[in-house]
Amino acid sequence: MHLFHGLINSYGVFTACSHVPQTTVRGVADSSLTPLLEDIADISVDSEVSLAQLTTLHVGAQPRLTVRCTTPQAVVDTVTRLDAAGVPLLILGGGSNLLVADDEPLDLVVVRIECAEVSLDPHSGVLRAQAGAVWDDVVDTAVAAGLGGIECLSGIPGSAGATPVQNVGAYGVEIADVLLRVELLDRATGQVSWVPASDLDLAYRYSNLKFTSRGVVLAIELQLTPEGLSAPLRFGELARRLEAQGPGERRPVAAVRQAVLELRQAKGMVLIPGDHDTWSAGSFFTNPVVDPQHASDIQDKVRRLRGDEDAERMPQFPAGENQLKLSAAWLIDRAGFAKGYPGEGAPARLSTRHTLALTNRGSAHTADIVALARTIRDGVKTEFGVVLEPEPIWLGVHI
Numbered sequence: 001m002h003l004f005h006g007l008i009n010s011y012g013v014f015t016a017c018s019h020v021p022q023t024t025v026r027g028v029a030d031s032s033l034t035p036l037l038e039d040i041a042d043i044s045v046d047s048e049v050s051l052a053q054l055t056t057l058h059v060g061a062q063p064r065l066t067v068r069c070t071t072p073q074a075v076v077d078t079v080t081r082l083d084a085a086g087v088p089l090l091i092l093g094g095g096s097n098l099l100v101a102d103d104e105p106l107d108l109v110v111v112r113i114e115c116a117e118v119s120l121d122p123h124s125g126v127l128r129a130q131a132g133a134v135w136d137d138v139v140d141t142a143v144a145a146g147l148g149g150i151e152c153l154s155g156i157p158g159s160a161g162a163t164p165v166q167n168v169g170a171y172g173v174e175i176a177d178v179l180l181r182v183e184l185l186d187r188a189t190g191q192v193s194w195v196p197a198s199d200l201d202l203a204y205r206y207s208n209l210k211f212t213s214r215g216v217v218l219a220i221e222l223q224l225t226p227e228g229l230s231a232p233l234r235f236g237e238l239a240r241r242l243e244a245q246g247p248g249e250r251r252p253v254a255a256v257r258q259a260v261l262e263l264r265q266a267k268g269m270v271l272i273p274g275d276h277d278t279w280s281a282g283s284f285f286t287n288p289v290v291d292p293q294h295a296s297d298i299q300d301k302v303r304r305l306r307g308d309e310d311a312e313r314m315p316q317f318p319a320g321e322n323q324l325k326l327s328a329a330w331l332i333d334r335a336g337f338a339k340g341y342p343g344e345g346a347p348a349r350l351s352t353r354h355t356l357a358l359t360n361r362g363s364a365h366t367a368d369i370v371a372l373a374r375t376i377r378d379g380v381k382t383e384f385g386v387v388l389e390p391e392p393i394w395l396g397v398h399i
């Protein structure tokens with residue numbers, strides 16, 4: 001801890017945290033919850049905000065309360081009190097990986113994590129971020145300090161604390177590649193401790209924090225590299241963009257961040273407020289991971305439906321022992337769902353720039369997005385016999 005206190009002073013604290021303990025209540029608070037929360041410092045309580053205002057799909061009903069926590073201690077106090085009282089909770093960061101029901105008020109309290117300090121040591125390459133730090137600000141900070149390892153994760157929306165939850169990844173890099181440990185509030189015991197990354201079962205778009213109430217991430221610690229170079233380029237599209245000579249080449253971190261942001265922007269994968277292609281939860285389905293025989297069966301189906309040329313182009317990448325990862329976006333497209341499906345005027349459509357993003361065109365309800373998800377999933381299953389699994393967390397709805 002001494003190391004980081006020193007470094008915070010030397011390199012500055014990038015923070016949205018309040019240093020003055022305060023509690024604010026807006027709206028007509030749920031009176032049964034008020035006594036539980038009233039003496040907790042560094043929170044503000046809002047009973048009027050809806051999940052549509054807090055999520056990037058812009059759908060979702062109003063919870064009983066939203067508690068905004070600007071320090072880790074406020075998160076601990078709020079979550080442990082509400083857990084002890086048996087009040088259902090939703091831990092919320094940037095709301096960019098959530099699909100929430102909107103047909104009736106939600107019987108839960110949203111705990112929004114807003115503590116956002118970031119500190120780093122440019123010599124050792126160790127970076128620490130509180131859970132509420134905006135993830136892309138963390139990447140920007142690392143890149144500005146010449147630290148490599150997370151530049152390929154530029155532009156992913158949401159908070160630092162959520163990055164281990166589904167082991168975020170993009171352009172050949174996952175947070176698992178650099179995550180040392182997380183500071184975790186264990187919701188069963190109320191204890192806070194640093195938990196090594198190896199204890200999180202990190203895998204493709206998965207950890208044992210996803211779909212569970214195991215704990216709340218209060219901070220993350222990353223081991224980055226201090227030479228000013230990126231992680232080895234592993235993703236063909238990015239390597240080509242940077243005119244890399246061979247696989248595994250490393251490039252200056254700032255150049256890689258810039259290239260990633262440009263590639264993502266072209267696909268509508270960077271949040272822009274008025275751009276409905278970005279009113280999404282990012283990739284709506286995970287890429288199917290199948291054994292080679294299954295992949296070959298799917299390729300035969302593509303051959304019958306689309307011909308030899310298309311079948312030979314079917315993307316498939318090694319994904320661990322005897323496993324291949326297919327492209328959900330490619331399968332969706334080949335199943336007949338083009339970008340923008342089902343077309344102008346529909347409240348929920350595929351992004352006009354990426355077939356893997358389901359988007360709200362401004363007036364969609366949760367049911368519109370769920371109906372589109374079912375149509376896509378069923379269409380891909382009918383054509384290729386592959387069941388696509390949703391990537392975001394679904395709350396109060398089922399596919």
Ligand SMILES: Cc1cc2nc3c(=O)[nH]c(=O)nc-3n(C[C@H](O)[C@H](O)[C@H](O)COP(=O)(O)OP(=O)(O)OC[C@H]3O[C@@H](n4cnc5c(N)ncnc54)[C@H](O)[C@@H]3O)c2cc1C
Binds near residue numbers: 113166270
């Ligand atoms: C345009 C767009 C592009 C995207 N691109 C990518 C991409 O390239 N790669 C990728 O992997 N994802 C991508 N995503 C998905 C999403 O941005 C990530 O999953 C992100 O990490 C979610 O962060 P969040 O803070 O918004 O989480 P939220 O949506 O707020 O929460 C998601 C889940 O994590 C839990 N959670 C949040 N914070 C914590 C915490 N501190 N402790 C414990 N649990 C917590 C929540 O309870 C919920 O279950 C994209 C999303 C969008 C909208």
